[in-house]
Amino acid sequence: MVLFAGFTYASCLTTCTLLLLLISAHTSTAASFASPWLRDVPLVETSLVKRAPNTTTIPAPIVVAPSQYWDGIDGPWSSFALQVGTPAQNVRVQISTASTFTWTIYDGGCPPGYVTDCANSRGFLFETNKSLTWTPNSIFNFDFEVNLNMDTTGNAGFDTATLGWQGAGGPTVSHSTIFSIKSSTYWLGGFGLNPRPTNFSTFVDPQPSFMQQLKTNNTIPSISYGYTAGNQYSNPPVFGSLVLGGYDQNKFDPTNVSFPFYTDISRDLLVNIQSISTNTSLASTNLLPGGTIPAFIDSTVPTMWLPVDACEAFEAAFGLQYNEALNMYLVNDTLHSKLLATSASVTLTLSPNSTSGGETVSITLPYGAFDLTLKYPYITSPNSSYYFPLQRGANDTQYTLGRVFLQEAYLVVDYDRQNFTIAPCSSHGLDATNADIKTILSPDTVLPNSGGSSFPTGAIAGVVVGIVILIAALAAILWFLRRRKHTEKRRVAELEAKEAGSHAEHSSENESKPFISNPIGGELGGGEIHELTAPHKPFAQEMESPHKIDPNKAGYSEMESGEYFGPGKGFAHEMHGSGPAVFEMPGSDVHEMPGHGEGHGLK
Ligand SMILES: *[C@@H]1O[C@H](CO)[C@@H](O)[C@H](O)[C@H]1NC(C)=O
Ligand SMILES: *[C@@H]1O[C@H](CO)[C@@H](O)[C@H](O)[C@H]1NC(C)=O
Ligand SMILES: *[C@@H]1O[C@H](CO)[C@@H](O)[C@H](O)[C@H]1NC(C)=O
Ligand SMILES: *[C@@H]1O[C@H](CO)[C@@H](O)[C@H](O)[C@H]1NC(C)=O
Ligand SMILES: *[C@@H]1O[C@H](CO)[C@@H](O)[C@H](O)[C@H]1NC(C)=O
Numbered sequence: 040m041v042l043f044a045g046f047t048y049a050s051c052l053t054t055c056t057l058l059l060l061l062i063s064a065h066t067s068t069a070a071s072f073a074s075p076w077l078r079d080v081p082l083v084e085t086s087l088v089k090r091a092p093n094t095t096t097i098p099a100p101i102v103v104a105p106s107q108y109w110d111g112i113d114g115p116w117s118s119f120a121l122q123v124g125t126p127a128q129n130v131r132v133q134i135s136t137a138s139t140f141t142w143t144i145y146d147g148g149c150p151p152g153y154v155t156d157c158a159n160s161r162g163f164l165f166e167t168n169k170s171l172t173w174t175p176n177s178i179f180n181f182d183f184e185v186n187l188n189m190d191t192t193g194n195a196g197f198d199t200a201t202l203g204w205q206g207a208g209g210p211t212v213s214h215s216t217i218f219s220i221k222s223s224t225y226w227l228g229g230f231g232l233n234p235r236p237t238n239f240s241t242f243v244d245p246q247p248s249f250m251q252q253l254k255t256n257n258t259i260p261s262i263s264y265g266y267t268a269g270n271q272y273s274n275p276p277v278f279g280s281l282v283l284g285g286y287d288q289n290k291f292d293p294t295n296v297s298f299p300f301y302t303d304i305s306r307d308l309l310v311n312i313q314s315i316s317t318n319t320s321l322a323s324t325n326l327l328p329g330g331t332i333p334a335f336i337d338s339t340v341p342t343m344w345l346p347v348d349a350c351e352a353f354e355a356a357f358g359l360q361y362n363e364a365l366n367m368y369l370v371n372d373t374l375h376s377k378l379l380a381t382s383a384s385v386t387l388t389l390s391p392n393s394t395s396g397g398e399t400v401s402i403t404l405p406y407g408a409f410d411l412t413l414k415y416p417y418i419t420s421p422n423s424s425y426y427f428p429l430q431r432g433a434n435d436t437q438y439t440l441g442r443v444f445l446q447e448a449y450l451v452v453d454y455d456r457q458n459f460t461i462a463p464c465s466s467h468g469l470d471a472t473n474a475d476i477k478t479i480l481s482p483d484t485v486l487p488n489s490g491g492s493s494f495p496t497g498a499i500a501g502v503v504v505g506i507v508i509l510i511a512a513l514a515a516i517l518w519f520l521r522r523r524k525h526t527e528k529r530r531v532a533e534l535e536a537k538e539a540g541s542h543a544e545h546s547s548e549n550e551s552k553p554f555i556s557n558p559i560g561g562e563l564g565g566g567e568i569h570e571l572t573a574p575h576k577p578f579a580q581e582m583e584s585p586h587k588i589d590p591n592k593a594g595y596s597e598m599e600s601g602e603y604f605g606p607g608k609g610f611a612h613e614m615h616g617s618g619p620a621v622f623e624m625p626g627s628d629v630h631e632m633p634g635h636g637e638g639h640g641l642k
C-alpha cells in the first residue's frame with residue numbers, strides 16, 4: 040500500500056479498478072484450466088487417482104540381470120548377484136518372494152574341511168567385519184518359513200545393498216536389513232522381494248524393506264515385480280528374470296486371471312490348486328485326488344509341498360519311493376533314465392476360486408522341471424543323488440508351490456493393488472535379449488498429458504480468451520501509466536531499488552522469460568515438463584533454501600516451485616518484468632496478497 044501513498048484518491052480508484060479487472064481476468068482464465076492441468080490430469084488409466092504431492096518424476100522399471108551362474112545343492116538354480124557392504128562384497132543369492140529382508144552367509148558357514156570350494160558353492164561369503172558400513176543389531180530368528188520348520192537364526196544388522204554385479208548400475212539401498220547366517224537351512228543367501236517391514240523378533244521395531252525403500256527413494260514406479268526362476272532344462276538354458284516396478288511381457292502368455300492377496304499377510308500369494316494331472320501312462324492321471332487345496336507360492340523353497348494323498352498319486356504315477364528320513368523322493372539312475380524316456384508332464388490348474396469353478400490358469404511342467412540333484416551336505420551317503428522335488432505337507436499351512444513351479448510360471452505381484460498374476464512362461468521368452476518391459480504405476484501416480492493435442496478444446500479457448508483479455512488490460516494500464524510517468528519518475532526509481540532487493544529470488548527466474556508468456560507457459564508446461572524431465576529437478580532445488588537440498592525432497596521442492604506459476608504470483612511476476620511504469624504500481628500489492636493466498640491454496 041506504500042506504493043499508493045503518492046497517488047491521488049481519484050487516480051487510485053481508476054488504477055485499482057483496472058487492476059482488479061486484470062486480476063479477475065487472469066484468475067478466472069487460470070481457474071478454467073488450472074484444475075485439469077495442475078491437479079487432476081485426465082487420463083487413460085481409470086485407476087489412477089491423485090498425484091503423490093511430491094513425486095514428480097516417474098522412474099522406469101528396473102531390470103535386474105541374473106548372475107548367469109547355476110547354484111544350489113538342491114538345483115541347479117539361476118541365482119542373482121548382490122553387492123553388500125563398503126567396499127562392496129559380491130555374493131550370489133536366490134530370490135525370495137516371501138522374505139522381507141536379505142540374508143547372506145558368513146565365514147562360519149564354511150568351516151574348514153566342510154565342502155570343497157565351500158565359499159563359491161554358497162554364493163560367496165559376506166564378511167561383516169570387513170565392511171565399513173555394517174551396523175550390527177543382534178541375533179534374531181528369521182521368523183520365516185516357520186510353517187515348513189525352516190526357521191533359522193542370524194546376526195541381524197544393516198548395510199548398503201546393491202542388486203546386480205559391480206558396475207551394472209543396479210539399485211542401491213544404503214540402510215538395508217541383512218541377516219548374516221551360517222546355517223545350511225538355506226545354502227545360498229536370499230534377497231527378499233516382500234515389501235513388508237521386518238520385525239526383529241519380539242521387538243516392535245519395524246525396519247523398512249528393500250522394495251519399500253526403493254519406492255520411497257523414487258527409484259521404482261511402484262511396489263511391484265515380475266519374476267520367473269528360469270530353468271536349466273530348456274535348450275539353451277533360461278536364466279531367471281526379475282523386473283522391479285513392472286514385468287517382462289515377453290516372458291509369459293497373458294492370462295486374464297488376477298488373484299487377490301490372501302488375508303493372512305504371511306501367505307499373501309495364495310492360490311487354489313483345483314487339479315493336478317499328468318499324461319504319463321504309468322497310472323492314474325489325477326494327481327490331486329482330495330480335490331481343491333490352497334497353496335502358497337514361494338520361491339524361497341525349492342520343492343512343492345502337497346497333501347499326502349497327492350504325494351501318493353505322484354508316487355504311483357512316477358514310480359517314486361519316499362525317503363522318510365529326508366522327507367524327500369530320491370531318484371536312482373534306473374528310474375531317472377526311465378522318467379527321462381517317458382517325457383511325461385504335469386499340469387496344475389490354479390484359480391482364485393476355492394471351489395471347483397471360476398476362472399483358471401494352467402501351468403504345465405515337463406519332467407525336466409523335476410529333474411534336479413541333491414548334493415552334499417544335504418545328503419551324505421551317497422553324497423549326491425537325483426531327486427523329485429516333492430514333499431509331504433501335513434496340512435494346508437504347509438502346502439507350497441516352490442521354485443520348481445516358478446521354472447514354468449511367471450509371477451507378477453502388485454503390492455499397491457494387493458493382487459497378483461501367475462501365467463505360463465512363453466516359449467518365445469527364452470530369448471533373454473527380447474525383453475518387453477511394462478511399467479506398473481503406483482495407484483497414486485498421475486501421468487502428465489502426453490501432448491498439447493489432448494488438451495480439451497474448451498480449455499484452449501479459455502487460454503486464448505485469457506491472453507486477449509490480458510493484453511487488452513495491460514495495454515490499458517500501460518497507456519494510463521505512461522501519462523503519469525514523467526511526474527512519478529523519482530518515486531519509481533526509489534521503489535525499484537527496494538523491490539529488487541526483496542524479490543530478487545523471484546525476478547531472477549523471470550528475467551529470461553518473455554512478457555505474458557511466462558504465466559501461461561508455466562501453467563501449460565507445469566504439468567508436463569516438471570513431471571517428466573529430470574533437468575528441472577536441480578533447478579527446483581536451487582529455488583529452495585540450501586538446507587532443503589535433499590534428494591528425497593527434490594520432488595517436493597518442485598511442486599512448491601510450481602506454485603509460482605499460480606495465477607496470483609504469475610501475475611505479479613509479469614508486472615515486475617514489464618517495466619518501471621507497471622512495476623511501480625501493482626508490484627508489492629499483488630505479490631503480497633493473491634500471491635501468498637494462491638500459494639497456500641495450491642499446496
Ligand atoms: C573377521 O572375523 C573373522 C572371524 O569371524 C576373522 O577370522 C577375521 O580375521 C576377521 N577379519 C577382520 C578384517 O577383522
Ligand atoms: C536412493 O537411490 C540412490 C541412487 O540409486 C542411491 O545412491 C541412494 O543411496 C538411495 N538412498 C537411500 C536412502 O537408499
Ligand atoms: C511387523 O510389524 C508390523 C506392525 O507392528 C506389521 O505391519 C508387519 O507386517 C510386521 N512384519 C512382518 C514381516 O511380520
Ligand atoms: C479370458 O480369456 C479367454 C481367452 O484366453 C476368453 O475366452 C475369456 O472370455 C476371457 N475371460 C474374461 C473374463 O475376459
Ligand atoms: C530305483 O528306485 C526304484 C524306486 O524308486 C526301485 O524300485 C529300484 O529297485 C531302484 N533301482 C536300483 C538299482 O536301486
Ligand SMILES: *[C@@H]1O[C@H](CO)[C@@H](O)[C@H](O)[C@H]1NC(C)=O
Nearest residue numbers: 318319320381382383384403
Ligand atoms: C505329455 O505331454 C507333453 C507335452 O505337453 C509331451 O511332450 C509328452 O510327450 C507327453 N507324454 C506322454 C507320455 O504322453
Ligand SMILES: *[C@@H]1O[C@H](CO)[C@@H](O)[C@H](O)[C@H]1NC(C)=O
Nearest residue numbers: 391392393394395396397398
Ligand atoms: C467360484 O465358482 C463358482 C462356480 O462356478 C461360482 O458360483 C462362484 O461365484 C465363484 N466364486 C468366485 C469368488 O469367483
Ligand SMILES: *[C@@H]1O[C@H](CO)[C@@H](O)[C@H](O)[C@H]1NC(C)=O
Nearest residue numbers: 154155414415416421422423
Ligand atoms: C562324494 O563321494 C565320493 C566318493 O564316495 C568322493 O569322491 C567325493 O569327493 C564326494 N564329494 C563330496 C562333495 O563330498
Ligand SMILES: *[C@@H]1O[C@H](CO)[C@@H](O)[C@H](O)[C@H]1NC(C)=O
Nearest residue numbers: 186188432433434435436437
Ligand atoms: C500343520 O502341521 C504342522 C506340522 O506337522 C504342525 O506343526 C501345525 O500345528 C499344523 N497346523 C494345523 C493348523 O494343524
Ligand SMILES: *[C@@H]1O[C@H](CO)[C@@H](O)[C@H](O)[C@H]1NC(C)=O
Nearest residue numbers: 297451452453456458459460
Ligand atoms: C490387479 O487388479 C487390477 C484391476 O483391479 C488389474 O488391472 C491388474 O491387472 C491386476 N494386477 C495383477 C498383477 O494381477
Ligand SMILES: *[C@@H]1O[C@H](CO)[C@@H](O)[C@H](O)[C@H]1NC(C)=O
Nearest residue numbers: 092093255591592593594595
Ligand atoms: C513428501 O512430502 C511429505 C510431506 O509433505 C514428506 O513427509 C515425505 O517425506 C516426502 N516424500 C518424498 C519422497 O520426498
